[in-house]
Amino acid sequence: MVKVLGKDSTCSIARSLEVLGDAWTLLIVREAILSGATRFQEFRDALGVAPNILSKRLATLIEEGVMERRTYRDDGARARDEYVLSEAGRSLSVVIAALGEWGRLQRPRPDGTSPGFTLEDSGEPARLAFVTADGEVVSPARLVARRTEDSRVPAT
Amino acid sequence: MVKVLGKDSTCSIARSLEVLGDAWTLLIVREAILSGATRFQEFRDALGVAPNILSKRLATLIEEGVMERRTYRDDGARARDEYVLSEAGRSLSVVIAALGEWGRLQRPRPDGTSPGFTLEDSGEPARLAFVTADGEVVSPARLVARRTEDSRVPAT
Numbered sequence: 020m021v022k023v024l025g026k027d028s029t030c031s032i033a034r035s036l037e038v039l040g041d042a043w044t045l046l047i048v049r050e051a052i053l054s055g056a057t058r059f060q061e062f063r064d065a066l067g068v069a070p071n072i073l074s075k076r077l078a079t080l081i082e083e084g085v086m087e088r089r090t091y092r093d094d095g096a097r098a099r100d101e102y103v104l105s106e107a108g109r110s111l112s113v114v115i116a117a118l119g120e121w122g123r124l125q126r127p128r129p130d131g132t133s134p135g136f137t138l139e140d141s142g143e144p145a146r147l148a149f150v151t152a153d154g155e156v157v158s159p160a161r162l163v164a165r166r167t168e169d170s171r172v173p174a175t
Numbered sequence: 176m177v178k179v180l181g182k183d184s185t186c187s188i189a190r191s192l193e194v195l196g197d198a199w200t201l202l203i204v205r206e207a208i209l210s211g212a213t214r215f216q217e218f219r220d221a222l223g224v225a226p227n228i229l230s231k232r233l234a235t236l237i238e239e240g241v242m243e244r245r246t247y248r249d250d251g252a253r254a255r256d257e258y259v260l261s262e263a264g265r266s267l268s269v270v271i272a273a274l275g276e277w278g279r280l281q282r283p284r285p286d287g288t289s290p291g292f293t294l295e296d297s298g299e300p301a302r303l304a305f306v307t308a309d310g311e312v313v314s315p316a317r318l319v320a321r322r323t324e325d326s327r328v329p330a331t
Contacts, residue, residue: 031278031289032205032271033198038282039274042189042196049188053322084281107281112315113303115188117273118195122187123325125240125263126194133187135323136305138313145305145313147269149292156310157294157301159268166209167291169279 031169038083039111043068043076045118048085048104048111053134057089057101077102085111112136116147187325194239195267199224199232201274204241204260204267209290213245213257233258241267268292272303 028034039045043066050056050065063073080086085108092098104111112134119134136145148156184190195201199222206212206221219229236242241264248254260267268290275290292301304312 029284029286029288030205031275031282031287033202033278034282034284034287035274035278036198036201039277040198040201042192045192045196046189049186052320110281110315111277112318112320113305114270114273114277115320116305117270117303118191119187121195121267121270122189122191125266126187126190127325128185128190129326130185131187131190131325132185132322133325135321135327136318137321138307139317139319143307145307145318147273147303148306149269149272149301150304150306150310150312151294151299151301154306154310154312156306159266161295162268162292162301163295164208164268164271165291165293166288169283169287169289170285171291 030166035114038079038085039114041076043072044080045114047073047076047080048108049115049134051086051102051104051108052112052115057103058091059100059102062102080108084108113147120147186322191270194235194241195270197232199228200236201270203229203232203236204264205271205290207242207258207260207264208268208271213259214247215256215258218258236264240264269303276303 046066047062050062054065056062056065059073063070077086081088084105086102087105089101089103090098091101115134116136123131123133137143138145149159149162150156202222203218206218210221212218212221219226233242237244240261242258243261245257245259246254247257271290272292279287279289293299294301305315305318306312
């Protein structure tokens with residue numbers, strides 16, 4: 020863990036934020052998910068982030084198992100590291116989708132971009148939504164949110 | 176905006192993180208959504224956050240339209256401020272759900288807690304998922320993510 024936030028580390032959100040509660044960290048994950056970036060220079064060019072900050076955030080993401088370090092070698096060049104999302108990292112696509120949707124609706128701009136998700140086989144678009152066990156899509160406005168013990172959360 | 180992150184503010188995720196890219200900010204929103212906290216002392220007790228940090232984060236949330244300041248007065252006491260989620264703030268339940276789900280699965284602990292969502296009328300549980308336009312629930316592993324112009328995102 021990089022930092023401990025006040026109390027209450029039993030909460031799954033706090034546990035996520037101990038890894039991800041930093042804007043650069045989530046933007047690095049965004050580039051990996053949406054642009055397929057894997058190389059230091061790709062993240063640096065896309066984000067305009069200072070190299071020392073990028074190095075630290077990539078090291079944290081590796082330490083936390085969100086990314087994995089691999090080695091690549093371009094023809095005639097020396098071996099270099101690249102940074103590839105782990106399965107845990109790829110599963111952050113849901114967080115990226117939720118943040119993108121909020122920004123699109125609450126901070127609109129005419130030239131805005133957002134993550135778009137399509138089925139790999141058919142190209143059909145998919146979006147994030149709350150659904151009941153029967154598969155009914157329900158508006159967040161119809162829902163009540165409560166802190167729930169993990170052992171009582173229905174299997175997904 | 177509190178901070179500008181490198182380049183690329185057209186991206187909806189970057190725009191969200193300019194408001195929310197801080198662990199305390201999201202934990203304040205979490206308390207408001209999951210516990211119905213509205214009072215300074217409630218946030219302080221729940222989070223164990225230093226008062227000066229809490230004041231700054233609440234001020235930012237109000238400035239950004241995520242919370243609204245209201246006045247309340249307990250019997251015989253002086254008027255005090257309370258902090259209530261706006262509609263934009265309540266719509267962060269999707270982000271809270273996504274973060275909670277990631278933490279529950281990727282950082283499990285036996286005594287863990289996570290946000291649980293139920294329909295206000297029936298009490299039926301609901302969960303966050305990717306769905307197609309036909310309402311088919313699809314696994315994130317079947318999806319390809321791409322940066323998409325907001326004007327081309329299907330209406331939700």
